[in-house]
Amino acid sequence: MAIRELKVCLLGDTGVGKSSIVCRFVQDHFDHNISPTIGASFLTKTVPCGNELHKFLIWDTAGQERDSFQTLKKWVKELKEHGPEDIVVAIAGNKTDLGDIREVPTKEAKDFAESIAAIFMETSARNAVNIEELFQKISRQIPPLENTDADSHESFKLTRQPPPSSRRCC
Numbered sequence: 001m002a003i004r005e006l007k008v009c010l011l012g013d014t015g016v017g018k019s020s021i022v023c024r025f026v027q028d029h030f031d032h033n034i035s036p037t038i039g040a041s042f043l044t045k046t047v048p049c050g051n052e053l054h055k056f057l058i059w060d061t062a063g064q065e066r067d068s069f070q071t072l073k074k075w076v077k078e079l080k081e082h083g084p085e086d087i088v089v090a091i092a093g094n095k096t097d098l099g100d101i102r103e104v105p106t107k108e109a110k111d112f113a114e115s116i117a118a119i120f121m122e123t124s125a126r127n128a129v130n131i132e133e134l135f136q137k138i139s140r141q142i143p144p145l146e147n148t149d150a151d152s153h154e155s156f157k158l159t160r161q162p163p164p165s166s167r168r169c170c
C-alpha cells in the first residue's frame with residue numbers, strides 16, 4: 001500500500017484550539033489546561049484512505065492575535081498569494097460545545113469557506129466532534145497518486161552505470 005505524506009499546517013489566533021484539535025486527532029485526548037504553543041510543534045498520524053495510507057505531518061503553530069475571523073481572512077489571502085496551487089484549505093469552527101457564546105456565526109464562516117472553495121467543519125476538540133472527519137475530508141481532497149511504474153510494485157531493470165570520466169578539474 002502506497003504511503004503519501006501530507007503536510008498540514010494549523011494556522012489561527014491564540015486560544016482557538018489548534019493544539020487541542022491536533023491532540024484530539026493524534027492522541028484522542030483533551031487537556032483543559034493545555035499550554036500555549038511556543039513557536040511550533042510537530043506531530044504525525046497515519047490513516048488509511050482508499051488504497052493508500054496518508055501520513056499527516058502536522059505543524060501546529062503558535063497563534064498571536066485575538067480576532068480569529070479577521071486573521072483567518074488574512075491567512076487565506078497569504079496562502080492564495082504564496083502557497084502552492086494544489087493546496088487544500090480547511091476551516092474549522094472549533095468549540096461548538098460552547099453553543100451560543102461562540103464568536104463567529106456558522107453562516108458567516110460557511111459562506112466565507114464556500115467563497116474560497118475551502119472545506120468547512122464545525123468541531124469540538126473537547127467533545128471529539130468532527131475532528132476525525134475534518135482530517136478525512138482533507139485526505140479525500142488529495143488526488144490519488146497516478147499509477148506510474150514507480151508506484152506499482154513491478155520489477156524494473158538495473159542498468160550498469162558508465163564508469164566516471166577521468167576528467168580532472170583545473
Ligand SMILES: Nc1nc2c(ncn2[C@@H]2O[C@H](COP(=O)(O)OP(=O)(O)OP(=O)(O)O)[C@@H](O)[C@H]2O)c(=O)[nH]1
Pocket residue numbers: 012013014015016017018019020021031032033034035036037038061062063064094095096097098123124125126127
Ligand atoms: N470548550 C472548549 N474548549 C476548547 C476546545 N478546544 C480547545 N479548548 C480550550 O481552549 C484553550 C486554548 O486551546 P489551545 O489548543 O491551546 O489553543 P491554540 O489555538 O493552540 O492556542 P495557541 O497555542 O496559543 O496558538 C484551552 O484552554 C483549551 O482547553 C473545544 O473544542 N471546546
